[in-house]
Amino acid sequence: MAGDGTSPRAVGAVVANDLMSDVLLHDADDILLLTSLASDQAIRTAHIVGAMGVVVHNAKPLSETMIKVANDLGIPLVSSPLSKYDACVRLHDAFLAEERA
Amino acid sequence: MTAEEICAKVGGTVAVAVEGASAETVYVGDLLSDIMGHAGEECALVTIQNHLNTIAVCTLVGCSVVVICHSRPVPPDMAEGAKREGVAIVVTPMSQYEAALALSSLPPSGR
Amino acid sequence: MGEYNPTILQGQHTNDDEILAKTPLDPKALGGDSSVIIMELLQRFKVRDVMKRQVISISRTATLREAQAIMRENRISGLPVSENGRLYGLVSVNDIINGLDGGWMSDACEDHMATNLVVLEAGMPLAFALRYFNNYTYGRFPVLDSNRQLVGIISQRDVMRALLYELSVEIRKLERKTRGGHEQEDQSKEHYFRREWAVVRNDLSRAGHAANDIKGLLRERKIDRTVVRRVAVAAYELEINICIHSHGGVMVLLITDETVTITAKDRGPGIPDIEWACRDGTSTANDWIRSLGFGAGMGLSNSKRVSDEFDIQSEVGKFTKVQCVFRIPKTGN
Numbered sequence: 001m002a003g004d005g006t007s008p009r010a011v012g013a014v015v016a017n018d019l020m021s022d023v024l025l026h027d028a029d030d031i032l033l034l035t036s037l038a039s040d041q042a043i044r045t046a047h048i049v050g051a052m053g054v055v056v057h058n059a060k061p062l063s064e065t066m067i068k069v070a071n072d073l074g075i076p077l078v079s080s081p082l083s084k085y086d087a088c089v090r091l092h093d094a095f096l097a098e099e100r101a
Numbered sequence: 102m103t104a105e106e107i108c109a110k111v112g113g114t115v116a117v118a119v120e121g122a123s124a125e126t127v128y129v130g131d132l133l134s135d136i137m138g139h140a141g142e143e144c145a146l147v148t149i150q151n152h153l154n155t156i157a158v159c160t161l162v163g164c165s166v167v168v169i170c171h172s173r174p175v176p177p178d179m180a181e182g183a184k185r186e187g188v189a190i191v192v193t194p195m196s197q198y199e200a201a202l203a204l205s206s207l208p209p210s211g212r
Numbered sequence: 213m214g215e216y217n218p219t220i221l222q223g224q225h226t227n228d229d230e231i232l233a234k235t236p237l238d239p240k241a242l243g244g245d246s247s248v249i250i251m252e253l254l255q256r257f258k259v260r261d262v263m264k265r266q267v268i269s270i271s272r273t274a275t276l277r278e279a280q281a282i283m284r285e286n287r288i289s290g291l292p293v294s295e296n297g298r299l300y301g302l303v304s305v306n307d308i309i310n311g312l313d314g315g316w317m318s319d320a321c322e323d324h325m326a327t328n329l330v331v332l333e334a335g336m337p338l339a340f341a342l343r344y345f346n347n348y349t350y351g352r353f354p355v356l357d358s359n360r361q362l363v364g365i366i367s368q369r370d371v372m373r374a375l376l377y378e379l380s381v382e383i384r385k386l387e388r389k390t391r392g393g394h395e396q397e398d399q400s401k402e403h404y405f406r407r408e409w410a411v412v413r414n415d416l417s418r419a420g421h422a423a424n425d426i427k428g429l430l431r432e433r434k435i436d437r438t439v440v441r442r443v444a445v446a447a448y449e450l451e452i453n454i455c456i457h458s459h460g461g462v463m464v465l466l467i468t469d470e471t472v473t474i475t476a477k478d479r480g481p482g483i484p485d486i487e488w489a490c491r492d493g494t495s496t497a498n499d500w501i502r503s504l505g506f507g508a509g510m511g512l513s514n515s516k517r518v519s520d521e522f523d524i525q526s527e528v529g530k531f532t533k534v535q536c537v538f539r540i541p542k543t544g545n
Binding site (some may be wrong): 016 | 127128129130131132135138139147149150154171196197198201202209210
């Protein structure tokens with residue numbers, strides 16, 4: 001997991017999208033971006049919208065440059081073997097559990 | 102789950118109706134190459150890619166229901182292609198994440 | 213062997229102009245300021261600044277076999293033969309090969325060493341040394357001081373390495389000076405900050421880097437968060453447009469007390485129907501671009517939507533220029 005290691009921000013909103021131009025349309029703060037796009041673009045777009053993290057799905061290999069850009073821009077980057085859909089459902093369950101706790 | 106039931110769950114409208122179109126699993130994705138690599142047969146595809154290429158990919162993958170998010174308009178060539186290939190199109194105002202949650206009773210598409 | 217009198221050739225001193233004329237680097241080819249810096253470095257630095265001062269050498273009476281061992285251990289191809297600082301000759305790999313072939317490896321080095329040596333003087337400018345590297349095939353030259361003492365050895369790699377390092381130091385100094393200079397100059401007229409980024413067509417690995425930089429710069433200046441977000445989105449969209457749709461161009465950021473302006477200018481191909489291009493969902497992107505996640509057709513409409521003022525001009529075959537202006541809200545200062 002790359003990133004600048006500063007205190008983690010809470011998830012404000014979840015965006016599951018592979019089209020970066022669409023991601024730019026979201027006004028929310030502290031977005032957690034779920035995507036299958038394993039490219040530098042995902043990180044750069046995340047930086048533009050002030051996202052708090054990026055998750056890349058289907059265990060897609062992350063290139064060295066992608067990790068480097070994530071480190072440079074201070075964006076936590078996670079690789080997940082789950083599909084985006086699976087992750088959405090599980091995340092939602094986790095958020096609900098957190099609220100109840 | 103039939104296309105109509107899916108439509109109800111995501112609070113959308115049916116843009117292209119196809120008799121008997123149904124899905125057993127769900128795949129969320131916008132990158133066509135990614136969909137081709139991971140979406141399974143009989144899945145409902147949740148995406149914002151509102152163009153003809155999406156239908157082509159659906160036929161390759163064997164999916165017969167497409168859910169277009171953020172109320173993106175369906176262009177005429179995509180609608181015609183969908184009718185021809187027997188792929189139902191549902192348009193919803195929800196985001197991919199919200200639509201995923203709405204359909205969460207269905208299992209994820211595996212490959 | 214009779215009287216000891218090895219011939220040592222030395223570089224002839226000539227005036228600076230001649231040196232420059234014969235230098236392998238072509239100053240015109242480098243153009244502009246960089247050539248001045250390089251010429252200056254080549255003149256300013258002497259051989260002694262760049263040479264290796266620890267010279268591995270061997271005595272005259274040592275055998276070729278010993279020379280071979282030393283050369284192998286230290287991985288050098290030329291071994292000066294010297295005693296008490298006096299240079300007598302040089303044993304090269306060739307001499308070793310001949311020795312193995314002829315079977316005289318137990319002979320003394322002085323019987324087989326090269327004595328017609330080209331050496332350099334420690335005080336010679338590098339420009340001069342380079343000329344010799346060019347004219348001779350030797351990999352390295354022994355260096356003598358004004359008392360004809362062996363003080364070092366220099367190879368072409370040593371010269372290149374030193375030059376490159378100094379060059380980068382000089383360039384960094386220059387950059388700092390011009391950047392500071394610009395700011396000084398501008399602050400005398402109005403308070404404004406201007407920076408440009410080049411955008412290369414189809415360079416998707418870097419696509420968005422200007423927008424990332426712009427966002428960073430605005431955050432540093434503590435500009436209102438919502439304005440920063442809007443500027444970043446517009447900058448990103450416009451930069452990607454230059455990257456995937458044009459022949460290449462520039463992104464310009466201009467910050468004044470009251471506004472932030474982003475200008476995206478490219479060298480073509482131009483937009484035939486501007487109104488169509490600015491609509492949601494219309495795009496000329498091909499399948500390859502779409503497969504990478506771009507080309508949804510939202511770029512111009514997004515930029516327009518987030519900016520306070522939006523202007524677009526284009527001429528087919530010539531250029532496209534898009535300008536977005538954002539007003540900075542007044543804070544109670």
